[in-house]
Amino acid sequence: MAILVMKFGGTSVADLDCIHNAALKVKREVDAGWQVAVVVSAMSGETNRLVKLVRDVSTLYDAREYDAIVASGEQVTSGLMALTLQSLGVPARSWQGWQMPMRTDSSHGAARIEGIDTDAMLAKFDEGLHAVCAGFQGVSSDNRIATLGRGGSDTSAVALAAALGAERCDIYTDVDGVYTTDPRLEPDARKIDRIAFEEMLELASQGAKVLQTRSVELAMRYKVPLQVRSSFSDVPGTIVCDEEEIVESNVVTGVAFQREEAKITLQNVSDRPGIAAAIFGPLADANVNVDMIVQNISDDGRTDMTFTVGADDFERAKATIEAARDDIGYEGLVADRDVAKVSVVGIGMRSHTGVAQRMFAALAEEGVNIQVITTSEIKVSVLVQRKYMELAVRSLHAAFGLAEA
């Protein structure tokens, strides 16, 4: 029997009514002939409640105990979902991470999945039992509960789908799919029917926070098609799949943005081998996530180096650079905390030229000044003053005709 993994996030299992509603969706798929493995998050608010208890005890807490405490949220939902399915006539049982087991490394609080033993679950499938798995958690090699970090239930679901050889992994959430851009910002944004993994990765990491990045990477690696769809309606969602399964790909699929960026420019840096390592090594050590990096052309053996970081990381980045000033050897540090990043993404760019030019023209027409440009194979990103961000997103959405199907 073909296996379908269905994942329900916190807002989709917020209370017993929501769980009932989600269970009806599971029943519909079971009735359609699927062997289903459900993956559930904690009821919304529950993880926060548990995390607060931990933090109230100790700020420097033992991550293994944090995991034991916080993982109880998914444990409760898995049992309630199994009971609800049973009450609807769907034979089901709950599976905790340690019961499968879903084996992880020992990075408690942000563990990585090392493997999933599916034998026990497959044997129960043969007995006609559908599975309800507690997301977000596995068991480490020393038999302790290990959580995958916030949003880890998406990753649980995709990893389980890969291990079970599932046909598809449906991610039920509070939006009905992936949009060409954020509909709160551009009312003409259109739901995308099919999007390639690579595009989804660029969109997700650029701020279209629908799917956890790690889960998309995992799905891409194991070629597990995902469907992002709504828990609160019955319309089809967005299929995230291998690009070969997308017959007609758009040149540009979507416009992403990151509102809270900060830019740091180091002036008159010596243009010598190893200078990049001298700057970005300390930043990496300080866990600062550097985003865009541009280096101006060299003039008399000196250059300017500009990079961006998330606004949250700005103070740490600045302090790190200033502490390393002697090693780096720069003349001045200019910072701008008032910038945002806007990107256009599309696998069609690989075979179509002129995307960057069209982008720059559209922005120029609106008088939006571009501060930094970076490009990848399927993405062009620009840094603009934050007050122009919405305007930039809307003009690009129009320029690439994204409102039309």
Add this chain to the structure above:
Amino acid sequence: MAILVMKFGGTSVADLDCIHNAALKVKREVDAGWQVAVVVSAMSGETNRLVKLVRDVSTLYDAREYDAIVASGEQVTSGLMALTLQSLGVPARSWQGWQMPMRTDSSHGAARIEGIDTDAMLAKFDEGLHAVCAGFQGVSSDNRIATLGRGGSDTSAVALAAALGAERCDIYTDVDGVYTTDPRLEPDARKIDRIAFEEMLELASQGAKVLQTRSVELAMRYKVPLQVRSSFSDVPGTIVCDEEEIVESNVVTGVAFQREEAKITLQNVSDRPGIAAAIFGPLADANVNVDMIVQNISDDGRTDMTFTVGADDFERAKATIEAARDDIGYEGLVADRDVAKVSVVGIGMRSHTGVAQRMFAALAEEGVNIQVITTSEIKVSVLVQRKYMELAVRSLHAAFGLAEA
């Protein structure tokens, strides 16, 4: 290093302040040189919240899912207690039932402990780690969480103490020990310093609800001394131990009572072999707990049979007997729902005569009529009209000099 098991019930870990307070008690014992295994219940109210979630989904719920859901309460407390101990400088880690493992049978919701593998915990003791165990739960042979039933944390603690070869098991609760009778009823009631397991069993099952009966049975079987003491004071509690460890035993140790009893008399029952089985077989099948049973002398081959049940069971008992009327063959059924049972308990009765006579005399002096009498080796119980119960308890407490140490 000598091992001490310390068990904290729900009111003793009701919130983070209570957990902190309990952790200080653990630290005191650790500082005194004990290797400690703590057993914790769910934070008070939490089990009820989880049970309500289950019942709201389904009244005929799958007990395995009930267990997965409800056991999360103790899981959270165990993590919080471990964190709190760490913050006080006591090295500790949490243990879930499946991690030890504490193996149980498959009677989910009321499972019995089959054995505890202590190797992993003892190895961690050697590393200097104290243990915090989630009470009330184990793991069944098919790797599912199984709970021991309400109050099961006492049983967890005693079973763990037996398996670890602990010197003692301290049960921290909201009373500071076992009293000669309920102090709410007799202000002169005195805390007992030492009481024998057998006496504790009689007192517990008679209504002095301090310790779960199963935990006392287990402690008696494995000769694990218990101490019942308060979480909210530092005074020593009551030691429950083997009678050989009690040097000077009282003839009577305490007065117990059961307020809500009901009496049923079957009149003119045929006095033939098998008549008791005809009456009490159907009651056992209907899960009615029969307490006292008396049979009058036979007159012309007919007799009266009287028995008592808890008031909760009365309607079910009556209906069961009436349904079996043809098989039993009785003339009339007389019921009295307005009775209470009062008992005096003491291992000294074995070697001292005259206890029953002193009891009857004390009651006669107060004009309390005795309806039914039963005796065991260490207990004499009488059934009286409910309105006389308090008077009977107080007069017996005085007659046996229980207020004096």
